[in-house]
Amino acid sequence: xxxxxxxxxxxxxxxxxxxxxxxxxxxxxxxxxxxxxxxxxxxxxxxxxxxxxxxxxxxxxxxxxxxxxxxxxxxxxxxxxxxxxxxxxxxxxxxxxxxxxxxxxxxxxxxxxxxxxxxxxxxxxxxxxxxxxxxxxxxxxxxxxxxxxxxxxxxxxxxxxxxxxxxxxxxxxxxxxxxxxxxxxxxxxxxxxxxxxxxxxxxxxxxxxxxxxxxxxxxxxxxxxxxxxxxxxxxxxxxxxxxxxxxxxxxxxxxxxxxxxxxxxxxxxxxxxxxxxxxxxxxxxxxxxxxxxxxxxxxxxxxxxxxxxxxxxxxxxxxxxxxxxxxxxxxxxxxxxxxxxxxxxxxxxxxxxxxxxxxxxxxxxxxxxxxxxxxxxxxxxxxxxxxxxxxxxxxxxxxxxxxxxxxxxxxxxxxxxxxxxxxxxxxxxxxxxxxxxxxxxx
Numbered sequence: 001x002x003x004x005x006x007x008x009x010x011x012x013x014x015x016x017x018x019x020x021x022x023x024x025x026x027x028x029x030x031x032x033x034x035x036x037x038x039x040x041x042x043x044x045x046x047x048x049x050x051x052x053x054x055x056x057x058x059x060x061x062x063x064x065x066x067x068x069x070x071x072x073x074x075x076x077x078x079x080x081x082x083x084x085x086x087x088x089x090x091x092x093x094x095x096x097x098x099x100x101x102x103x104x105x106x107x108x109x110x111x112x113x114x115x116x117x118x119x120x121x122x123x124x125x126x127x128x129x130x131x132x133x134x135x136x137x138x139x140x141x142x143x144x145x146x147x148x149x150x151x152x153x154x155x156x157x158x159x160x161x162x163x164x165x166x167x168x169x170x171x172x173x174x175x176x177x178x179x180x181x182x183x184x185x186x187x188x189x190x191x192x193x194x195x196x197x198x199x200x201x202x203x204x205x206x207x208x209x210x211x212x213x214x215x216x217x218x219x220x221x222x223x224x225x226x227x228x229x230x231x232x233x234x235x236x237x238x239x240x241x242x243x244x245x246x247x248x249x250x251x252x253x254x255x256x257x258x259x260x261x262x263x264x265x266x267x268x269x270x271x272x273x274x275x276x277x278x279x280x281x282x283x284x285x286x287x288x289x290x291x292x293x294x295x296x297x298x299x300x301x302x303x304x305x306x307x308x309x310x311x312x313x314x315x316x317x318x319x320x321x322x323x324x325x326x327x328x329x330x331x332x333x334x335x336x337x338x339x340x341x342x343x344x345x346x347x348x349x350x351x352x353x354x355x356x357x358x359x360x361x362x363x364x365x366x367x368x369x370x371x372x373x374x375x376x377x378x379x380x381x382x383x384x385x386x387x388x389x390x391x392x393x394x395x396x397x398x399x400x401x402x403x404x405x406x407x408x409x410x411x412x413x414x415x416x417x418x419x420x421x422x423x424x425x426x427x428x429x430x431x432x433x434x435x436x437x438x439x440x441x442x
Contacts, residue, residue, distance in 0.1 A: 005075075005106055008043045009033040011055040017079065024099035028106075037065060044074045051106050055095070056080045062199040066090065067240040077105045157250040160404055161258045161286050163327075164296040165310030169303055170332040171296045173374060173384075174367065175259035177397030178294075180383040181407060182255050190225045191237065191245070198241035205252050208245070225249075237282045246289055255405060258286045264313050287314070288321045292404065295327035299350055299366070300338040307331070311359045328364045329354075330400065335369040343368060365400050368392045 004027045012018055012033055021028045031049050034040050037060055043049050052074050054061065069076050078092040079102070091105045162175040190211035197203040197211070212223040228236060249256045260283040287293060295314060297307025311327055318324045331350060340346030347366050354363055373388035380387050384394045401407065 004029065005051045005103065006031045006049045007051045007053050007106075008040055008049040009053050009055065010035070010037065010040050011058060012053075017053070017055055021099045021102070026099035026103045028099055028103055037061065041065070041068065044069055044072045050074055052076045053102060053106075054078050063201065063240045063244065064199060064238045075106045077102065157253045157255055158291040158405070159246060159250060159256045159258060159286070159289060160292045160294060161260055161290040162294045162296060163260050163283070163287065163310075163314070164262060164332075165306040165313075166262050167298065167303060167306055169296045169298045169307070170367070171262075172259050173393075174294065174296050174330060174332060174397065174400070175257050177384055177394070178401045178404060179257045180385045181398050181401035182257070182405065191227045191242075192233065194225065194245045195237055195241040198244040199238075203241075203244060203248060205248070208248055208252060234279050234282070239281050239285045242282055242285050243289060246286065258290070260286050262310075264310075264317060284317075287317065288324055290325060293325055293327040294330055294400075294404075295361075296330045296332050299331045299334040299346065299369075303333070304331075304350065304353065305357075308354075308358055311361055315359060327361055328403075329358075329361050330365050330367060331363055332367040333369040334366045365396065365403065367396045367400070 007021070007028050007030050009018060009030055009032070013035075015033070018030055018033055021030055028051075032039070032043050034043065037058070040052055044052065050073060052069055054076070057080070066076055076090055078090050079097060080092075080095040091108045093101055093105050097105075160178070162171045162178070164171040190213065193211045194203060194208055197207045208225075209223070212225050214223055228234065246256065246258070261280070263280045263283060264287075265280055266278065266284070293314065295307065295311050297303050297310065307329070311329060314324075314327050318326070331347075331354075334343055334346055334350075336342050336346050338346065340349045350366075351363060370388070370391045370393040373384055373391035373393055377384050377387040384391060384397065388394055398407075
C-alpha cells in the first residue's frame with residue numbers, strides 16, 4: 001500500500017490542483033492551500049504537512065528555503081514545468097500532471113544539492129596526516145618532499161580552509177601569503193553576490209566570473225571574490241548557497257583558499273530549529289566541506305594553549321562530520337623573545353611542549369615573526385610577496401604553500417637574486433592546461 005501524504009499547496013489560485021487531488025484516490029490529503037511562503041513554512045514547521053507542492057513560478061523561493069523545508073522533513077515538488085530535476089534537486093512536473101504523478105514525484109529520492117557537473121574527472125584524495133611535517137621541523141627549512149604522484153596538479157580544485165582560535169593568531173596573513181604564492185589573492189565583497197545568485201538558482205561559471213574583481217600582481221592576473229564588508233551582514237552568507245559557491249569554485253579553479261572566523265559554536269536556537277541561521281554558519285560550512293584545514297596559532301604562552309583547545313574543538317567537530325580532514329597545525333609569529341634564545345631553540349621548545357600537551361596532531365610548519373614586513377604590506381595594500389620578497393616570513397609562507405600543492409610553472413624562474421624561498425607564481429586559466437585559482441574569505 002502506498003504511503004499517504006499530507007500536502008500543503010502554494011500558488012493554486014484557482015483551486016484546480018486541489019480539486020484534482022481531492023477527486024482521486026492517490027493517498028494525497030491537502031491540509032492547507034497557501035498564498036505565501038511564510039504560511040508554507042509555518043505549516044511544515046508545525047508538523048501539519050510532510051509534502052509541499054508549489055504550483056507555477058515562485059520568485060521568492062530560494063535555495064535556503066528549500067533546505068529549510070527539507071530539514072523539517074517535507075518533500076518539495078515544483079508543478080508547472082517540464083518534468084525533470086533542477087539544480088536544487090527539486091523534481092518538476094507538468095501543470096497537467098495527475099494526482100498519481102504528483103504522488104510519484106513526492107516519493108522520488110532527493111539527491112544532494114551540488115554545483116553543476118564539471119567536465120573534468122574527480123581529483124585524487126587530498127593530503128592527510130601522513131603528509132604533515134615531523135615535529136622537529138625548524139623554521140626556515142623546506143617541508144618534506146612529497147612523492148611525485150601526490151604533487152601532480154589535480155583535475156578538480158581543492159578547498160583549503162585557514163582557521164585559527166580566538167586572539168588574532170594570523171590566519172589572514174597565512175591565507176593571503178599562501179594564496180599569493182599559489183596565484184591567488186585577498187578578497188572582499190563579491191561573495192554576497194555569488195550567494196544571492198545561488199539562492200535564486202542562477203549561479204553558473206559565467207555569473208561567478210561577474211562577481212569577481214581582476215587584480216594584477218607583477219605578471220600574474222588574479223581574480224578576487226571579496227567577502228562581506230561589515231560583520232552585521234553575516235546573514236547574507238547562508239549554508240546552502242555558500243556550499244554551492246564553494247563547489248562551483250572547485251570546478252572553475254585549481255585551489256580555493258578560505259579564510260574563516262574563529263567561532264565554532266552552535267547557538268542554542270540551532271538545537272530547536274536546525275534550519276535557523278547563525279553567525280558561525282560560514283565557518284562551519286567551509287570546514288565541513290574542506291579538502292584540507294590549516295589551523296594557525298601563535299607561538300607564545302597565551303596563543304599555544306588557545307591553539308591546543310582549538311584543535312581539540314576541531315577534532316570534536318570531526319566526530320559530527322567524519323568527512324572533515326585532520327587539521328594541519330601551523331605555529332605563527334615565531335620569535336626568540338617569546339619562547340627561546342634563538343628562533344631554532346624557540347621552535348624546539350614549542351615542539352616539546354606541543355608533544356606533551358598537544359591534542360595529537362603534529363606541528364606541520366612554523367612562520368617567523370616579521371612585523372615590519374607585515375606593516376609595509378598593510379600600508380601599501382600589497383602582499384608580502386610584493387612588498388617584502390626577502391622577508392623570512394615570505395620564505396616560510398612559500399614553503400607552506402608548497403606543502404599544500406606544487407607552485408605554478410615558472411615560479412622558480414621569478415625568484416629574485418639572493419632571496420630565500422621566494423617566487424612569483426603565475427595564474428593559469430582553463431583551456432591552457434591549467435585552471436584558475438581563487439582565495440575566498442567568509
